[in-house]
Amino acid sequence: MYKFRDPHGRVIYVGKAKSLRSRLNSYFADITSLHPRTRQMVTTAASVEWTVVTTEVEALQLEYNWIKEFDPRFNVRYRDDKSYPMLAVTMNEEFPRLFVYRGPRRKGVRYFGPYAHAWAIRETLDLLLRVFPARTCSAGVFKRHNQIGRPCLLGYIDKCSAPCVGRVTAQEHRQTVEDFCDFLSGKTDKLVRQLENRMQAASENLDFEMAARMRDDVGALKRALEKQQVVLGDGTDADLVAFATDELEAAVQVFHVRGGRVRGQRGWVIEKAGDVVDTSTAGDKSDLPALVEQFLTQFYGEQASLSAQTADGATNAVPREVLVPVLPPNAEQVQTWLSTLRGSTVALRVPQRGDKRALAETVQRNALESLQQHKLKRAGDFTSRSAALQGIQEALDLDTAPLRIECIDISHVQGTDVVASLVVFEDGLPRKSDYRHYAIKEAAGDGHSDDVASIAEVTRRRFLRHGKDSGGDLSPEASLDPQTGRPRRFAYPPNLFVVDGGAPQVAAAAAVLDELGVTDVAIVGLAKRLEEVWVPGEVDPVILPRTSESLFLLQRVRDEAHRFAITFHRSKRSKRMTASALDSVKGLGETRRAALVSHFGSVAKLKQATVDEIVEVPGIGETTARAVLEALGVEQREPVEPGDADASTTPVGDDESALPPTASTSPRTGQPAE
Structure with a gap:
């Protein structure tokens, strides 16, 4: 393993080689013959360091760790494009939520995808919500409808089971969400059979409305399944990888097949750089095995790291099969490393015939199309x-x-x-x-x-x-x-x-x-x-x-x-503006100000609260609560005890005998009390 550093000590490139002498000679023998990106790297470098490891599997792991730690500018990075949306399910909440999500993965959340377009997720989700009426609203909307005691529109049209108002229990709602996740994970036939059996039972019991509802649900599931056509009849779990390259760049496409269906797709276009390859014997595709190795180590190393942070036992970051256009130079070591990440055997091979070969050709066409679109879009960018x-x-x-x-x-x-x-x-x-x-x-x-x-x-x-x-x-x-x-x-x-x-x-x-x-x-x-x-x-x-x-x-x-x-x-x-109204309250520090605003949601809602409601906030006493309302300009009224002489007010007019002696006016409405 070796690292190139620039004059300021930054690591600008990491690589590995069985013979460091021959590798460095290839860099410095004739600099004019190097790839432009590699030539820039060599001229930028000021020093080189190396580390000796015993096996190539160790070298793969160390290379991945160094690239992740130092982020060298001349190494290829297969970062996830945040423009690829995913369907997220917050299993770490009491009432799990379904929503479209972009960005890094978080602990306790299950992800399905990535998908090419957000509208595709929303369209599928809209179909499935009639069968799996799970919550899709944000925490704020959920809390607000819980407080007012009325569900949102989705609750009224039966596309949400309305756990916010207690129509279902937390356990019942979680079961609905788990069934939804099972459906997206590939357990489709079982759920369709269950619905058909329930439809048949309802029909036999002459509950035709329920039977019709089950019939529509089965139709919705089948329409959703039509969008996920079976591409591998044997129910294979595999990733298919394809590359399209030119002299400067490479486009990578990955299709994720789970249960025989394409569950997601993603792609990158990267600048080619790094190790020098001998093009005199291998032709213009001689850098493809090196690209395959770089992709497998970086992509699955990153996916395994994310899966370790968000693991919930649902899926594995590395599938049982990885299908590539060509095998990397040290295919056995890469396969061993992938198997270590997965925890079971991973097959790394090139598809030769049948459905897998046909699907690999489709992925290859996608990679070529992606590279062409990128070149048209960014033709003059580097220049x-x-x-x-x-x-x-x-x-x-x-x-x-x-x-x-x-x-x-x-x-x-x-x-x-x-x-x-x-x-x-x-x-x-x-x-x-x-x-x-x-x-x-x-x-x-x-x-x-x-x-x-x-x-x-x-x-x-x-x-x-x-x-x-x-x-x-x-x-x-x-x-x-x-x-x-x-x-x-x-x-x-x-x-x-x-x-x-x-x-x-x-x-x-x-x-x-x-x-x-x-x-x-x-x-x-x-x-x-x-x-x-x-x-x-x-x-x-x-x-x-x-x-x-x-x-x-x-x-x-x-x-x-x-x-x-x-x-x-x-x-x-x-x-500052949110908390400025509370700054003048003596003894109310930043922590308790934040607790107040967090508890009520806003200063406007805090103004509507009573002293008793404010006292419920931890650390707030009655004196402080009254001071808060006074600072907010809220008029405070003393509680009225029944029979209190001060509770009555003189009615309109000067004649106190206009009302019976026992009558008094209401302290809230100013009208005669009953």
Whole structure:
């Protein structure tokens, strides 16, 4: 196993080789013959390290762990595309919920998919809800209807069993959800037979309405099954993988077949990079076995990790069979590793004939189509990004192209709730894992001077962090956190530091860099009015052509910083405004304020509460409850005891004899009491 590091100690590539000498010779023998991406990696690298392992299975596991830990920029990453929706079932709740979900998996939630389109999930879910009337509403909607005692529209049209109002018990609702999950897991024939038997029994008992309902339910299930056609008649659980490649990129498609039916599909388009292959003997497909190995180790390693976090005994991350276009170089070791992840034997093979071969060809056609669509959509993207970085280098007279750009922006409303954002772009693309928020201490003065001071503060904090992380040491060890062993994100400086503003803001940031002794970072400002690029110490700005890719990239970086800052500002301002009405209550700290708002849901609902209801919140006494209502401007009335002389009020008019002596007015309505 070996790692390439850049001059700042970052790991930029990890790989494995049986002979490290021959592998390194292939990298450095004739650099002009290398793949463009590999050539860039070699010229970026400053050092190489290696680790000796005893078996290839250990090498596979270590390679996966290193890629996950260091996130090397030149390694292929098969990350899940968050645009692929899944059907999620929250089995960890008392009343499980069904909903469409995108994003990382969570513990205690079962997932089905991913699917190509969210509308496909909703269409299938709409069909199945008449058979499995499970809850689909959010926690807020569920709580609200529980409080008002009426179900939502789905409850009235029998597409929800309305557990919110107690129509079914928690156990009955969970059984409905488990039947729904069994149906999606492939246990379809059993459920259809059960419904048909119930329909027949209802018909024999002359309960024709129930029989008709069962008939419609059976029809709904069969229509849902038609959308999941059986593709492998033997009920196989398998993943079929296909690749379509050109000189620079590779498209990957995976079909997930469970119980003989295609349960999900996903795909990626990645830039090819990494180990050098000998194309003189194997032809133009010689890199395919290496791509297969990279995919299997990364994809199933990640899936096994997610499954370990969300395991509920329902499915396995690795299927019984993995069908690939070609076997990887060390197929036996990869198969052993996959079997270890699954906990039982996994077959890794190439389909040769029959239904599996035909389905593999379908997956291959999908991969080819995906690559063609990607190339049409992104035909000029790589060229434009390279041209943009090259144009910035030439316009600002930099030594190298700014491969890492950082930008800061300030957001506030008339000097209040001042926040800042820092966004990072690498190779012209956003690196969102390195984004940062900053809360700025508010200072008196006009907005212009506040912006300048805030820019200076954020710049100082960012580069103090750089100095703390690196300590002036550029060795590989200096970029690692001694406690976690993970790379420090800010142990290296940007090539270009952009501030949102003109000459004053740039001068403030440049003064901070001079004060801290940072000399290897270029700094510019991008003014919104005329999109001028300001350089420290220059009287006139740099004017980039309005149609240039360089200006477009700087604008994109600046706009992303603005978006990130204003999102944080709105969140902070919203929290402040929510709790501001309670700030004046003596003895009510932040924890109890949060408990109050959380208990009632909002300040508006808190205003409608009584003292007795507020006292139910843990930590709130009667005195504090009265103080809360007083701070919210709620008029408090003393409880009226029966027979209390003070409870009566004089009726309209001056004649107290207008009412019988025993009559009094109601303290709530002001009308004569009965």
